[in-house]
Amino acid sequence: MNRFEGKSVIVTGAASGFGTAIARKFANEGAQIVCADLNMAGASELASELANAVPFEIDVANEQQNKDMIACAVDHFGKIDVLCCNAGIPHKGNYMIRMPVEDFDKMWAVNVRSIFLAARAAVPHMPPGSSIISTASIGGKRPRPGLVPYNASKAAVITLTQGMAVEMAPNIRVNCVCPVSSPTNFDFQTMGTQNLSEEMEKKVLETIPMGRRATPEDVADGYAFLASDEAKFITGTSLDIDGGRAI
Template sequence: MEISFENRTVIVTGGAGGFGSATARTFAAAGANVVVSDVDGDRAKKVADDLPSALAVTTDVTDPDAMHELVAVTEKRFGALHVMVNNAGLPHRSVPLADMTVDDVDFQHAVNLRSVFLGCKFAIPALTRAGGGVIVNTASIAGKRPRPGMVMYNATKGAVITLTRGLAAEVGPSIRVNAVNPVVSQTGFIKNALGIDELDEQSRAALTANIPMGRIAAPEDVASAIAFLASDQAGFLTGVCLDVDGGRSIQ
């Protein structure tokens, strides 16, 4: 079965990052018009310029006006919105909860949860105007299997899972809402959480010790799962929070 998004338009927030850029490329390869949204407009443009039918939009996903404008610009450029991928998010540095500041916690809430709420809020009317569509949120396996030192990140991703399931019940059948729960990947997550640019062998071994597949996720693993959940082949799937974790959640 070939997945096709011909004549469909997809927004990917956090579209310049590891998961986001891989997701943008995956949808583009399947024929979609892709709106690459990122707070870093230059990097978003670099991703969009390599795609056959794409638009880069600089977006602060925590800003309601910016998110409203993102959807409006998308409809103006491509005529409709069919898939909303709420992918933007950031971990905090690994630290005990008691050592986090209130500002740290508020930022986690804004970037990881408020942004998903805003993306859904403004996408739903657009998807309805298009006759239906799909929302896919990027959560994390940390929302189901939390690790010490990442408590607030875990909590925000757990909230995204619950938001996804509740919203799916609320907006079906015309709109499907799903999520992916990735395990750690060699993306900006590593830099933000661990303060290093790349995993050394010791860190990689520690992170993969409880992953039956014996490796961390590749961005393409996550992008493929997102595209599947948004596709017609997954037309009976809603409220699904798919673990893209190489089996970590079963250990």
């Protein structure tokens, strides 16, 4: 399928996990991509693999760097059809009252402020029919102990999505995805180990009716659907990609 031929797509957090899969998915279907990440080496490596892509180094919490990322997309591709606000960070799994205040502020800036900044800079360059998609989390709807501030930041992403959808209709659709746990670098950041312990894996799987964790490709498929013409009347939605975990 070449659903995104001639489309210009920005993906933040492109150097790893979901972002890499999202960038690959859009590129494989014909899009031109800005692979944006704090990790410039990773973004450059990915961009060099794709047919028509440029890397961009950004801290998504930084206002000027968001403006520069949008300018980069416009300079290379003339417009922005899909803005994928995917970059996000968790914090070490912990009871909230033990979490350092600086960790809270940083996490909130990366997960929430980033979407406000990117959308503000991008919207003037987004033609009618374009869309903004963000990565929230199923924890934003069904929080559990251990990642409480992170889950609240993802609830904010869901609410931002709904509010922006109303403000930006009818020209720009705004949606988000709510993935369940997935084995990306995220695990390393929350638990300090690359792989979950057998006991932890079992605990996670017991909460997911479909019996497995999400893959980055599951998430990329959700992004592609929400950006496609098949979703042309869908805005303000938060699409659960969770194997039934939220039920």
